[in-house]
Amino acid sequence: xxxxxxxxxxxxxxxxxxxxxxxxxxxxxxxxxxxxxxxxxxxxxxxxxxxxxxxxxxxxxxxxxxxxxxxxxxxxxxxxxxxxxxxxxxxxxxxxxxxxxxxxxxxxxxxxxxxxxxxxxxxxxxxxxxxxxxxxxxxxxxxxxxxxxxxxxxxxxxxxxxxxxxxxxxxxxxxxxxxxxxxxxxxxxxxxxxxxxxxxxxxxxxxxxxxxxxxxxxxxxxxxxxxxxxxxxxxxxxxxxxxxxxxxxxxxxxxxxxxxxxxxxxxxxxxxxxxxxxxxxxxxxxxxxxxxxxxxxxxxxxxxxxxxxxxx
Amino acid sequence: xxxxxxxxxxxxxxxxxxxxxxxxxxxxxxxxxxxxxxxxxxxxxxxxxxxxxxxxxxxxxxxxxxxxxxxxxxxxxxxxxxxxxxxxxxxxxxxxxxxxxxxxxxxxxxxxxxxxxxxxxxxxxxxxxxxxxxxxxxxxxxxxxxxxxxxxxxxxxxxxxxxxxxxxxxxxxxxxxxxxxxxxxxxxxxxxxxxxxxxxxxxxxxxxxxxxxxxxxxxxxxxxxxxxxxxxxxxxxxxxxxxxxxxxxxxxxxxxxxxxxxxxxxxxxxxxxxxxxxxxxxxxxxxxxxxxxxxxxxxxxxxxxxxxxxxxxxxxxxxxxxxxxxxxxxxxxxxxxxxxxxxxxxxxxxxxxxxxxxxxxxxxx
Numbered sequence: 059x060x061x062x063x064x065x066x067x068x069x070x071x072x073x074x075x076x077x078x079x080x081x082x083x084x085x086x087x088x089x090x091x092x093x094x095x096x097x098x099x100x101x102x103x104x105x106x107x108x109x110x111x112x113x114x115x116x117x118x119x120x121x122x123x124x125x126x127x128x129x130x131x132x133x134x135x136x137x138x139x140x141x142x143x144x145x146x147x148x149x150x151x152x153x154x155x156x157x158x159x160x161x162x163x164x165x166x167x168x169x170x171x172x173x174x175x176x177x178x179x180x181x182x183x184x185x186x187x188x189x190x191x192x193x194x195x196x197x198x199x200x201x202x203x204x205x206x207x208x209x210x211x212x213x214x215x216x217x218x219x220x221x222x223x224x225x226x227x228x229x230x231x232x233x234x235x236x237x238x239x240x241x242x243x244x245x246x247x248x249x250x251x252x253x254x255x256x257x258x259x260x261x262x263x264x265x266x267x268x269x270x271x272x273x274x275x276x277x278x279x280x281x282x283x284x285x286x287x288x289x290x291x292x293x294x295x296x297x298x299x300x301x302x303x304x305x306x307x308x309x310x311x312x313x314x315x316x317x318x319x320x321x322x323x324x325x326x327x328x329x330x331x332x333x334x335x336x337x338x339x340x341x342x343x344x345x346x347x348x349x350x351x352x353x354x355x356x357x358x359x360x361x362x363x364x365x366x367x368x369x370x
Numbered sequence: 371x372x373x374x375x376x377x378x379x380x381x382x383x384x385x386x387x388x389x390x391x392x393x394x395x396x397x398x399x400x401x402x403x404x405x406x407x408x409x410x411x412x413x414x415x416x417x418x419x420x421x422x423x424x425x426x427x428x429x430x431x432x433x434x435x436x437x438x439x440x441x442x443x444x445x446x447x448x449x450x451x452x453x454x455x456x457x458x459x460x461x462x463x464x465x466x467x468x469x470x471x472x473x474x475x476x477x478x479x480x481x482x483x484x485x486x487x488x489x490x491x492x493x494x495x496x497x498x499x500x501x502x503x504x505x506x507x508x509x510x511x512x513x514x515x516x517x518x519x520x521x522x523x524x525x526x527x528x529x530x531x532x533x534x535x536x537x538x539x540x541x542x543x544x545x546x547x548x549x550x551x552x553x554x555x556x557x558x559x560x561x562x563x564x565x566x567x568x569x570x571x572x573x574x575x576x577x578x579x580x581x582x583x584x585x586x587x588x589x590x591x592x593x594x595x596x597x598x599x600x601x602x603x604x605x606x607x608x609x610x611x612x613x614x615x616x617x618x619x620x621x622x623x624x625x626x627x628x629x630x631x632x633x634x635x636x637x638x639x640x641x642x643x644x645x646x647x648x649x650x651x652x653x654x655x656x657x658x659x660x661x662x663x664x665x666x667x668x669x670x671x672x673x674x675x676x677x678x679x680x681x682x683x684x685x686x687x688x689x690x691x692x693x694x695x696x697x698x699x700x701x702x703x704x705x706x707x708x709x710x711x712x713x714x715x716x717x718x719x720x721x722x723x724x725x726x727x728x729x730x731x732x733x734x735x
Contacts (some may be wrong), residue, residue, distance in 0.1 A: 260453065260455065262451045262453055262455035263455050263457060263458075265422050265442075265449070265451070265455065266449070266451060266455040266456075266457070266516075267457075267468075268421070268422065268441070268442045268443060269420060269421075269422070269442050269443075269447070269448060269449040269469075270443075270468050270469035270472055270516070270520075271443045271469055271472035271473055271520075272443060272472050273441075273443065276472075281457060284459040285458060285459060
């Protein structure tokens with residue numbers, strides 16, 4: 059081996075690049091870590107100044123997140139000793155657990171609406187992108203432009219018409235309404251991103267499949283889809299992140315049955331002020347699905363599976 | 371195996387005419403070459419036979435059955451793509467089994483068939499490798515394997531050697547021809563390389579500008595080109611064109627080239643105006659004595675032969691002569707033409723004039 063190579067960076071530049079990346083990663087992770095830590099603090103630790111980095115961890119925030127509590131008289135408390143570990147935690151504040159909070163329901167709403175709209179966006183987006191990529195469609199360029207034009211203003215700019223429309227149609231505060239809304243916003247992105255990915259897949263693969271005795275749909279399903287997996291995965295992540303984090307429409311259009319987690323979390327009020335640990339606990343749990351989804355699809359994001367199969 | 375008949379086939383893409391009414395017949399078991407410069411419509415013709423494009427008009431008969439409007443899956447024709455088009459998400463074995471699985475062949479039979487085909491092609495040891503890491507030659511073999519594995523009625527090959535290095539191409543073309551001889555399968559092969567077409571083909575169709583220029587065996591096409599395009603396209607260096615103005619009578623055996631009467635095969639049609647005297651470089655010889663003379667411009671040494679470029683009264687001319695013979699640049703030498711091998715053309719139409727040499731070829735060309 060020679061000491062100099064065009065393709066292989068030197069040990070020093072590798073070390074330097076590695077340090078930079080790690081540093082950047084650490085900086086971006088500070089807020090995340092702070093939220094996660096706050097979830098395990100007691101309310102007084104959470105608002106102490108200077109901020110505490112070392113503290114005694116408690117599950118108080120999580121208990122407060124998932125329960126509703128009531129203050130009781132000393133006589134009642136003395137007569138009913140706490141049975142479970144979480145009852146002991148709230149007992150310190152002379153409170154008893156009255157029942158579960160709405161967080162579980164709201165979180166489930168988020169899952170249904172987020173993943174539902176992602177699935178619908180990807181399903182419709184893939185079919186539309188395939189059609190735009192492969193078939194001769196009259197006015198294809200204009201149609202693509204129209205589709206994209208829905209993204210040319212912030213979606214919230216049309217909040218009032220949508221609000222009125224949803225009220226008329228009875229879609230306000232329904233799962234279906236929210237799924238349709240997020241799909242509508244995401245689908246233009248999905249069509250454009252996926253069209254780019256499908257354009258990259260050489261036509262010969264489908265032709266080979268047609269020759270090998272498959273129908274057009276089988277060729278799409280068995281040959282195009284596996285190769286578009288990378289594109290589908292990354293598009294799905296973008297769609298999910300939008301639908302999952304969306305706040306403004308969720309506040310506007312949902313209040314009860316279909317309320318998602320983002321508008322719910324800020325409503326968690328504790329004893330004598332905002333219960334920061336409970337809010338932080340909610341935010342932490344809220345982060346998990348997107349994180350898991352991204353990690354699951356990471357393989358597809360990183361792997362260029364079509365590499366080398368067609369000589370260019 | 372099958373006979374393919376193409377009748378008056380035509381393909382338009384919008385206003386663009388890719389293939390003008392073309393007809394030819396591919397006999398059972400033939401290695402058939404579609405030859406022409408890029409953009410001449412040869413690939414479109416191939417794709418129409420395979421069903422990847424539907425003809426605008428005309429018929430295609432496969433073993434007597436009209437198939438021109440059928441989907442490719444109904445035709446039982448295999449296609450080898452220039453860029454191989456192996457399924458990148460599958461390994462070699464799965465690529466090979468793909469066409470069999472679509473027919474619903476039982477697993478054990480698929481396995482046996484793949485063993486057999488990979489044995490023929492010498493790719494047994496790479497069956498479980500992903501196709502991404504294969505060398506060009508191995509990919510080519512897998513692509514061929516995918517085509518032969520289901521015993522189709524005919525093979526379509528779209529410049530299958532185009533993506534290989536020059537060195538390997540030679541080897542692969544021999545392998546291909548050997549494979550064809552072994553299986554005796556009707557094969558239609560598209561190429562722009564006239565040498566490849568001459569080397570491998572039983573029959574050649576030469577296309578240019580969406581039109582079939584000539585259809586015949588390599589010998590017929592080389593010796594008796596039907597048009598000036600074919601004469602120019604086939605052979606390296608290509609046929610010499612000595613241009614002259616004059617008149618020819620039906621039955622003439624000599625033409626007047628710049629005052630010199632040169633012998634030609636007996637003409638079967640009269641012509642006048644701008645004419646062309648076509649002669650292959652190897653049918654020109656140099657000597658001391660003779661009346662039709664030219665000046666040596668350059669010489670190119672090619673081992674056993676050499677190419678001499680000369681300036682004649684009717685334009686530049688190349689002669690292929692033995693390298694033992696000396697030719698000095700600037701020298702004025704006499705030129706002799708092998709009379710029975712001469713083709714005369716009408717320059718305005720570009721068509722060969724009928725003579726005793728090409729009578730039979732032009733009759734059905």
